[in-house]
Amino acid sequence: MAKKKHHLNSIATEPENEDFYHQPGTIPGTIIVDANAPPPKIVLIDYSPTEAISKEIDTPEECIPYLDTESVSWVDVRGLGNEDILQRLGQVFELHPLVLEDIVNVPERPKVQDYEDQLVIIARMVMPKKKNHGFHSEQVSFVLGKHYLLTVQEEPKRDCFEPVRSRIFKNKGIICKNGSDYLAYALIDAIIDGFFPVLEKYGERIEDLEDEVISQPTPKTLRKIYKVKQELLQLRRAIWPQRNLLHTLIQDDNEIISNEVRVYLRDCYDHAVQVIDMVETYRELASGLMDVYLSAVSNRMNEIMKLLTVISAIFIPLTFIAGVYGMNFNTEKSPYNMPELNWYWGYPACLAVMAVIAALLLYIFWHKGWLENSSRLNR
Incomplete structure (x- = not known):
C-alpha cells in the first residue's frame, strides 16, 4: 500500500517539502513518524453535566479508567513525534493498524470509516496566519466511541477548539448535557467555521489586487494573483471532501451518532456548502483578475x-x-x-x-x- 507522506502546516506560504512514499510492498498499517514532528502532548478533559476536569497526562494508559465511565472523556493528543506513545495509544483505544496508519501518516484525505464500536473521522483544519498572508493547515483525526472521543492533531500550539473547551468548563449551551457524539459535532463545526476567517482575508486580498490590476499592474501583481489562485486551490482541496464527510455522517445509520446530533450535523453541512461556494467564487474572481491583468498589459503595450x-x-x-x-x-x-x-x-x-x-x-x-x-x- 503506497501512501504519500508530507506535512502541509505552511501550505499557503512556504514550498512543500520533498514528498515521501512507502516503499512498494510495505506491510499495511506501517507508520512513519516524521523526525521533525513535535512530541505528543496528551490532554484529558472529562466532563459531565455537573463538573469538568482537565489534566495533562504523560502516558496513554492513564486515560483507561475514564473510557468506560458515564461521563464524556475527550483525549486530545497534540503532536506526532513519538512512535512509542502512538503505538501505545493504539493499544489503549484498540485501534485497527490501518486507523493508526491514517492518523500518523499525514496527510490523509478527509473521510469517515466505521469500525464496529468506533467511528473514525479524518478532517483538515485551517487557520489564518497572524503575521503574513496564507494559512496554517493540519490534519485532525477523530476516534469516536460511546463515551469517549480521541482527537489527534499534528501541531500542539494551535487549533480552533478553544471555544469548545470554554463552553465545556463554563457549562454553556448543551454540550455538557450530551454525549461524545455531540462533542465530535462541536469540534467538526469549529473546524468548518474556521474556514470563514481565512476566506475573509482572501476577500480583502482580492479587493486589493483588483485596485492594483486596474491602477498600475506589474509583473509582481501577476505573481500575487497566481499565488492567491494556488492557495484557494489548496482550500478547495481541504473543504470539498469534508462536505462528503458530513453527508456520510448524516446519512449512515450508525448507533454512535444519535438522531438529535444528526440535526446539528445538517447545519454544519450547510456551513461547509457555504464555504465551498465562497472558495469557488474567489477562485473565479482570481481567474478574472488574471484576464484583467493580461488585458491591462496588452492595452499598455x-x-x-x-x-x-x-x-x-x-x-x-x-x-x-x-x-x-x-x-x-x-x-x-x-x-x-x-x-x-x-x-x-x-x-x-x-x-x-x-x-x-x-x-x-x-x-x-x-x-x-x-x-x-x-x-x-x-x-
Whole structure:
C-alpha cells in the first residue's frame, strides 16, 4: 500500500517539502513518524453535566479508567513525534493498524470509516496566519466511541477548539448535557467555521489586487494573483471532501451518532456548502483578475506602440525636409538648385515650416482621439 507522506502546516506560504512514499510492498498499517514532528502532548478533559476536569497526562494508559465511565472523556493528543506513545495509544483505544496508519501518516484525505464500536473521522483544519498572508493547515483525526472521543492533531500550539473547551468548563449551551457524539459535532463545526476567517482575508486580498490590476499592474501583481489562485486551490482541496464527510455522517445509520446530533450535523453541512461556494467564487474572481491583468498589459503595450507610431509619424516629414536640405547643390550652376540655401532667413524659415507640420499632425491626431490614454481600465 503506497501512501504519500508530507506535512502541509505552511501550505499557503512556504514550498512543500520533498514528498515521501512507502516503499512498494510495505506491510499495511506501517507508520512513519516524521523526525521533525513535535512530541505528543496528551490532554484529558472529562466532563459531565455537573463538573469538568482537565489534566495533562504523560502516558496513554492513564486515560483507561475514564473510557468506560458515564461521563464524556475527550483525549486530545497534540503532536506526532513519538512512535512509542502512538503505538501505545493504539493499544489503549484498540485501534485497527490501518486507523493508526491514517492518523500518523499525514496527510490523509478527509473521510469517515466505521469500525464496529468506533467511528473514525479524518478532517483538515485551517487557520489564518497572524503575521503574513496564507494559512496554517493540519490534519485532525477523530476516534469516536460511546463515551469517549480521541482527537489527534499534528501541531500542539494551535487549533480552533478553544471555544469548545470554554463552553465545556463554563457549562454553556448543551454540550455538557450530551454525549461524545455531540462533542465530535462541536469540534467538526469549529473546524468548518474556521474556514470563514481565512476566506475573509482572501476577500480583502482580492479587493486589493483588483485596485492594483486596474491602477498600475506589474509583473509582481501577476505573481500575487497566481499565488492567491494556488492557495484557494489548496482550500478547495481541504473543504470539498469534508462536505462528503458530513453527508456520510448524516446519512449512515450508525448507533454512535444519535438522531438529535444528526440535526446539528445538517447545519454544519450547510456551513461547509457555504464555504465551498465562497472558495469557488474567489477562485473565479482570481481567474478574472488574471484576464484583467493580461488585458491591462496588452492595452499598455498598445499605448506604447501608439505613442511610438505618433512620434514616428511626426518625424517622417521632418526627416524628409532635413534629408532634402542635407543634399549638396551648387546654386551657381542653376537657379533651380535650391536657391533658398542663399536666403537670409532660410534656416529659420525651414524650422518654422517643420514646426507647423509637427503642430498640424499633432492637431490631426488629437482631433481623431489617437492621443487619449486608454491603458488604465475603469471599474
